[in-house]
Amino acid sequence: MDTYEIVQGKKLRCGYTTGSCAAAAAKAAAHMLFTQKPVANVRLMTPRGIMLDLEPEDVIIRPDRVTCAIRKDSGDDPDITDGILVYASAEKTKQGICLRGGPGVGRVTRDGLSCPRGGPAINPTPRRMIEEAVRTEAQKAGYTKGLVVTISIPGGEELAARTFNPRLGIEGGLSILGTSGIVDPMSEQALIDTIHTEMNSRKAGGVRHLLAFFGNYGVDFSRDRLHLDISKRVTCSNYVGELLDYAVYEGFEDVLLIGHTGKLIKLAMGIMNTHSRYADGRMEFMALQAMLCGAGRDTGRRIYECTTTDKAVEILIETQLLEPVMTAAAEKIQYYMDQRVHHDIRCGAMMFSNSYGVLAKTPHADELLAVHQKEMGE
Numbered sequence: 001m002d003t004y005e006i007v008q009g010k011k012l013r014c015g016y017t018t019g020s021c022a023a024a025a026a027k028a029a030a031h032m033l034f035t036q037k038p039v040a041n042v043r044l045m046t047p048r049g050i051m052l053d054l055e056p057e058d059v060i061i062r063p064d065r066v067t068c069a070i071r072k073d074s075g076d077d078p079d080i081t082d083g084i085l086v087y088a089s090a091e092k093t094k095q096g097i098c099l100r101g102g103p104g105v106g107r108v109t110r111d112g113l114s115c116p117r118g119g120p121a122i123n124p125t126p127r128r129m130i131e132e133a134v135r136t137e138a139q140k141a142g143y144t145k146g147l148v149v150t151i152s153i154p155g156g157e158e159l160a161a162r163t164f165n166p167r168l169g170i171e172g173g174l175s176i177l178g179t180s181g182i183v184d185p186m187s188e189q190a191l192i193d194t195i196h197t198e199m200n201s202r203k204a205g206g207v208r209h210l211l212a213f214f215g216n217y218g219v220d221f222s223r224d225r226l227h228l229d230i231s232k233r234v235t236c237s238n239y240v241g242e243l244l245d246y247a248v249y250e251g252f253e254d255v256l257l258i259g260h261t262g263k264l265i266k267l268a269m270g271i272m273n274t275h276s277r278y279a280d281g282r283m284e285f286m287a288l289q290a291m292l293c294g295a296g297r298d299t300g301r302r303i304y305e306c307t308t309t310d311k312a313v314e315i316l317i318e319t320q321l322l323e324p325v326m327t328a329a330a331e332k333i334q335y336y337m338d339q340r341v342h343h344d345i346r347c348g349a350m351m352f353s354n355s356y357g358v359l360a361k362t363p364h365a366d367e368l369l370a371v372h373q374k375e376m377g378e
Helices: 019-035 124-141 156-160 188-204 216-224 240-250 262-271 281-290 297-302 309-318 322-341 366-378
Strands: 004-007 008-014 042-045 051-053 056-063 063-071 085-093 097-101 145-153 207-215 254-260 346-353 357-361
Touching: 019 042, 019 051, 019 056, 019 063, 019 085, 019 124, 019 145, 051 262, 056 085, 056 366, 085 322, 097 124, 124 145, 188 240, 207 216, 207 366, 216 254, 240 254, 240 322, 254 262, 254 322, 254 366, 262 281, 262 309, 281 297, 281 309, 297 309, 309 322, 309 346, 322 346, 322 357, 346 366, 357 366
Parallel strands: 097 145, 207 254, 254 346
Antiparallel strands: 004 008, 042 051, 056 063, 063 085, 085 145, 346 357
8 A cells, every 4th residue: 555654754654454454355255255256456445534455365256155365564564464364254144244253363261352252353443344344245236135254364373472462361363453444654552552452451350450561571570589470460561651541541559560770760750651762861860860869970970871770770889879869769750650640549660670689669669569469379
């Protein structure tokens, strides 16, 4: 497709979602079922209002059943689904439209997701697109009985193991996704939506006390060094602000965020998106705080010129300033977390280094940590 967006000064091509692939494949399959003739392309209007002109592949036409596929194109932001074939088969039945998930499409095993438990992981917007597409083809053909549409993705189960699906309770394959039908290059909203989905799943599973991490460093440290059960965790990547906002919205009682110094120290300056392209300031904060705690200009400059937080911590230990600097950082982190949630829920954070262990805890951290340790013992 030839739709572009300007992202970070670059012209990047958009793609289309697995939901659009499934809907286009279903539309083409239904059309060929009624006409018994192959089609060279299929046109699909996406919810975004962008018309797609796609080519069906691997077409098999039989009198009672037609199968074809649409190849996924992720544009200039390719993910693991880029280039996969999304298949749809259409066959006649007595009445209604029955949508099924075939091999490679995940099955929902938990409550709290946008798909019913026990059903295929085909999200509401793609489901509506598929049903509308085949219903329109049936009306054009004057067909008044029912259709069974089955969506499948060869290799989907193997690919799904590399996604969030297993943690969300979606087993056996990929999800059919997409609210707009279009993949925006380098889309942050897709990542935030994944965080929200994981939080929904935890809430539906009875979790009231949220345990959150930036990524694998925090997960590994908490499991191996703190001996926490991390099976009900949420991963927020860089999106701390969105994590806290949604925790309030969903009514969690509290949030404990455990993170490496390189990420968590940014919260001490109120930075709620910790990606380096938005802001850094790690060394500036640590150098300034060290000087406020009595360090001289030379020590401040040494910290300021560090390239890693572990190196800065090494200097703080050397100058016996680690404790006051980390205490000040923890107080600032608590302040900004409380400001973000408007004091509606309790928040806490624990900052660690793989080299030096736990470096700082906000005032509520031990209390919240005890909650998770207690839950492990129940």
